[in-house]
Amino acid sequence: MDFTKPVSEVMTRDLVTVLPTDKLDVVKGIFDKHAIHHIPVVRFKTLVGIISKTDLLHFTKGLIVTPSEQLEEKARLKHYAVEDIMRKGVATLDTTDRLNVALQLFLENRFHALPIMENNELVGMLTTFDIIKLLVEEDNARIKGNK
Numbered sequence: 001m002d003f004t005k006p007v008s009e010v011m012t013r014d015l016v017t018v019l020p021t022d023k024l025d026v027v028k029g030i031f032d033k034h035a036i037h038h039i040p041v042v043r044f045k046t047l048v049g050i051i052s053k054t055d056l057l058h059f060t061k062g063l064i065v066t067p068s069e070q071l072e073e074k075a076r077l078k079h080y081a082v083e084d085i086m087r088k089g090v091a092t093l094d095t096t097d098r099l100n101v102a103l104q105l106f107l108e109n110r111f112h113a114l115p116i117m118e119n120n121e122l123v124g125m126l127t128t129f130d131i132i133k134l135l136v137e138e139d140n141a142r143i144k145g146n147k
Helices: 024-033 053-059 067-079 099-109 128-146
Strands: 037-045 046-052 113-118 120-125
Touching: 024 037, 024 053, 024 067, 037 120, 046 053, 046 113, 046 120, 067 113, 099 128, 120 128
Parallel strands: none
Antiparallel strands: 037 046, 113 120
């Protein structure tokens, strides 16, 4: 794997974002609908935080909700906003930063997602899943090349 490759070549560009004032039921709906685990929180194209599926699970205590508890959980998710549980002061990378920088941040901080910025605007997201996907693609290409 070429670790000097810029993150812009690997990052996900098609992002789902939320506002800090969006209610947590909106976030739950996004996590239920999309195969993602991190959502950037933006205000007027400015990144203000990130919310993860784990953050939401911690908020809901990760419990399996019984039918009698469903109304309480729905009310709680409608009452609280993204800004109540989002992570602020998020580490970011520039589109020109290299994969080795991202890997070091993942390793040292145990992050699983890094917002990618260009001219102070959110343009993508790099996740550990993106790195794994790249490794698998490169390995498959290597295997096909050896046949």
